[in-house]
Amino acid sequence: MTPTALMPRFPVPTLELNTINGTTFNLSSSGAENFTLIVFYRGLHCPICAKYLIELERLAQEYKNRGVRIIAISSDNEERAKSMAEKVSANLVEFGYGFNLSEARQWGLYISSGRGPTSIGIEEPALFSEPGVFLVRPDGTLYYGSTQTMPFARPSFQDLLAGIDFAITKNYPARGEFSGSL
Numbered sequence: 001m002t003p004t005a006l007m008p009r010f011p012v013p014t015l016e017l018n019t020i021n022g023t024t025f026n027l028s029s030s031g032a033e034n035f036t037l038i039v040f041y042r043g044l045h046c047p048i049c050a051k052y053l054i055e056l057e058r059l060a061q062e063y064k065n066r067g068v069r070i071i072a073i074s075s076d077n078e079e080r081a082k083s084m085a086e087k088v089s090a091n092l093v094e095f096g097y098g099f100n101l102s103e104a105r106q107w108g109l110y111i112s113s114g115r116g117p118t119s120i121g122i123e124e125p126a127l128f129s130e131p132g133v134f135l136v137r138p139d140g141t142l143y144y145g146s147t148q149t150m151p152f153a154r155p156s157f158q159d160l161l162a163g164i165d166f167a168i169t170k171n172y173p174a175r176g177e178f179s180g181s182l
Helices: 049-066 078-087 101-106 155-170
Strands: 015-016 024-025 034-042 068-073 094-096 112-115 127-129 132-136 141-148
Touching: 015 132, 034 049, 049 078, 078 094, 094 141, 101 112, 101 127, 101 132, 141 155
Parallel strands: 034 068, 068 094
Antiparallel strands: 015 024, 034 132, 112 127, 132 141
């Protein structure tokens, strides 16, 4: 089965899950002024994810200053999600866990099979999603989306921040919305 493609300017799937701080994250009531940044990561087993999330945490205040709420999400259980948050010294980045893989497919994420312990000695789950980064407007529509089949060569959070600045100051619309016949 192939992942579904989300369309810019159209509603994204519902998203509600538990966070490691004991609350429930619900995208429809995220309270973001300009965007919600959703970062789907592979899980605790992924050293590249940890490095990527460290960079996100480093820039988190800049995102917050621009009215962007951030959540990092995986299908890991609570204990593994807490371990990842500790590993990246998360302070402003919120961590959700237990993301259902059938919902991951609705977001267009690719699913991989576990292959045992990774280079850092942590067991991969039997199944997990590959990375995805999304900016969702407060009205629940997709503004930006990027999905990957591999853990490497992800969108730069610094570049994305510059894109958000441009989008806000120029009232730049989401692109890629054409779905007519070609």
